[in-house]
Amino acid sequence: MKKVLPALFLLTLSSCSVINAYLMTHYDPNEYKTITEIRAEAQQFKNQCDDAIISQANSIKLARDTQYFVLYSEHIPKNEDMISASKDLQSIAQGLADQYAKAKVSPAFCKIKFTTVETSADRMQTVISGRPR
Amino acid sequence: MSVEQYQQQLLESYNGSQDPKIQQSAFTANQYTEMFKTGQVTKDEYLQMMNDIVLANNINRSADNMQVLEHMNTAINGLINIASLVA
Numbered sequence: 001m002k003k004v005l006p007a008l009f010l011l012t013l014s015s016c017s018v019i020n021a022y023l024m025t026h027y028d029p030n031e032y033k034t035i036t037e038i039r040a041e042a043q044q045f046k047n048q049c050d051d052a053i054i055s056q057a058n059s060i061k062l063a064r065d066t067q068y069f070v071l072y073s074e075h076i077p078k079n080e081d082m083i084s085a086s087k088d089l090q091s092i093a094q095g096l097a098d099q100y101a102k103a104k105v106s107p108a109f110c111k112i113k114f115t116t117v118e119t120s121a122d123r124m125q126t127v128i129s130g131r132p133r
Numbered sequence: 134m135s136v137e138q139y140q141q142q143l144l145e146s147y148n149g150s151q152d153p154k155i156q157q158s159a160f161t162a163n164q165y166t167e168m169f170k171t172g173q174v175t176k177d178e179y180l181q182m183m184n185d186i187v188l189a190n191n192i193n194r195s196a197d198n199m200q201v202l203e204h205m206n207t208a209i210n211g212l213i214n215i216a217s218l219v220a
Contacts, residue, residue, distance in 0.1 A: 021205030085195040088188040095181050108168060109178040116185050120192045127199045132206050 025079045027131040034069050035128055038089070039121035041065065046114035049107040056100040059110075062117060063097040066090040085124055093117050140166055154193060158186050 045058040070086045073079055096113040099105050134142075140163055147159035162183060169179040 017202075018205060018209065021202045022209050024202045024206050081195040081199045085192045088191045088195075092185050092188050095185070099178065099181065103175070103177065106174050106178060108173045109175075109182065112165075112174075112182055113185070116189055120189050123192060123196045127196045127203070130200065130203045132203070132210070 020078070023078060025076055025082070025131060027128070027133045028076065031069075031072060031076070031082075032125065032128045034065075034072055035121055035125045038062065038065050038069060039118055039125055042114045042118035042121060046111050046118065049110035049114070052100075052105065055105070055110050056097075059093070059097040059100050059113075062093045062114070063090070066093040066117070082124070082127070085120075089117065089120050089124065092120065136166065136170070154190070158190060161186055 041058070041062055045055070045062060048054050048058060066086070066089050070083070070090050073083050073086045076082070092113065096105070096110065099109070143159045143163045143166075147156050147163070150156055150159070165174070165179060165182045165186075168174050169176070174182065
């Protein structure tokens with residue numbers, strides 16, 4: 001009976017979102033580690049924007065790391081929202097690297113870009129940490 | 134419309150909305166426009182920064198969706214645990 005009741009309870013769940021919530025992706029320490037590294041890098045890199053040579057190298061590193069995060073998240077089942085967020089995060093980071101590749105970049109722009117990545121990564125990190133264990 | 138008129142529209146969004154996320158976006162967009170007007174950032178940079186506001190909002194929306202699912206998951210598992218104890 002102990003096992004039947006929860007099963008019956010699950011059978012009565014008719015709403016798609018409730019089922020999605022029940023079957024949602026669980027906490028993945030590697031995913032959490034990767035987004036933490038991205039956030040930490042952005043936090044550190046934004047303070048080096050006055051040095052264009054270092055900042056260009058930093059922007060390339062961050063673009064690569066956010067791309068790694070996209071690839072890591074991509075094939076995790078029931079992870080559509082995180083895949084979408086990771087792609088948006090990569091676009092933000094890639095934009096800075098591309099800008100360095102084609103023109104001189106102003107320190108203000110560099111700081112804003114790294115700060116935007118940091119803030120967004122913080123938001124994503126919060127969500128990953130709250131996943132069911 | 135002129136830049137000033139668009140900025141006025143942003144200001145109205147800022148004042149007219151109760152949603153802190155909309156307020157933040159309007160404030161940020163206005164701030165970026167001022168930076169562009171005072172020459173702190175180039176046109177290319179400005180366009181990218183404005184586009185990033187949209188991307189950051191998309192990330193926030195995805196995060197909101199995931200947090201709703203997380204809360205529901207906690208509630209569902211709590212109910213299952215209670216049902217198991219009762220039986």
